[in-house]
Amino acid sequence: MFLTRFRLNTARPGARRLLSSPQSMHAAVMSSFPALLPSDTPPPEGPRVLWRLDHQARAEVLLYIVSPHRPDLTHLVEQAGWPAAATADPPEPGWLTKAYAPFLDRLSAGGQWAFRLTANPVHTIRRHDHEARKITAHLTPIHQMRWLLERQERCGFRILEKADNQRLLPGGTTYHGKHEHHGDRYELAVHDHKALSFDKTRNPNGAKKGKPVNLVTVTFDGRLEVTDPQALRRTLAQGIGRAKAYGCGLITLAPLTPTARQTP
Known part of the structure; x- marks a missing residue:
């Protein structure tokens, strides 16, 4: 690699x-x-x-x-x-x-890192039971954040939580109906939201191929702890989510600064 x-x-x-x-x-x-x-x-x-x-x-x-x-x-x-x-x-x-x-070989359980990921957070929906499921993008930071949180365990890491004195909200969590919103709980930021639309082409002659591609991408910055080194190695090599051909899925790690190492 x-x-x-x-x-x-x-x-x-x-x-x-x-x-x-x-x-x-x-x-x-x-x-x-x-x-x-x-x-x-x-x-x-x-x-x-x-x-x-x-x-x-x-x-x-x-x-x-x-x-x-x-x-x-x-x-x-x-x-x-x-x-x-x-x-x-x-x-x-x-x-x-x-x-x-x-x-990759040096990764070990309990190690903490800063990370960056550009991804294409999506989910499937359908309006009624007889309709085929359709893949659609998550459009709000709250849902995009939840998309990543749902994948952290099988990807071999957990996103660190903020210390209590760094949270703006008690517990860092709010509720909208039955759904938890974790916007102030985790060491995680969502930014650089982009809606992309382009034609697939047949190289090298440039002829159009099939339907246009429509993507919503966002970048996550945060801090994580390694929970399963082997699973995280696999994630770093294989990526996370869809649209990997178009610049999504690659997660990179960087050492935490001394001040960033403080955890609750």
């Missing part, structure tokens, strides 16, 4: 084209692996190629890739990076790739 970081040069037209189309970015990411063909389908189990865009600032956008094979991002450097700088410094080709296995 490998973890790769690539900074896009947002001043270049090629970068702007990629950022405007999840379909184009997906194709560019998958073209980074010589052994993969466009017709290949990801395995239902086991490591797969995951990617995510992080908008750090207005002009700083980072592409993260988790993959079972080491990528070659030369084409991305030429299209959306700094090719002259990469040529001038051969040891720095324009991206950074590290082996992921040593980090």
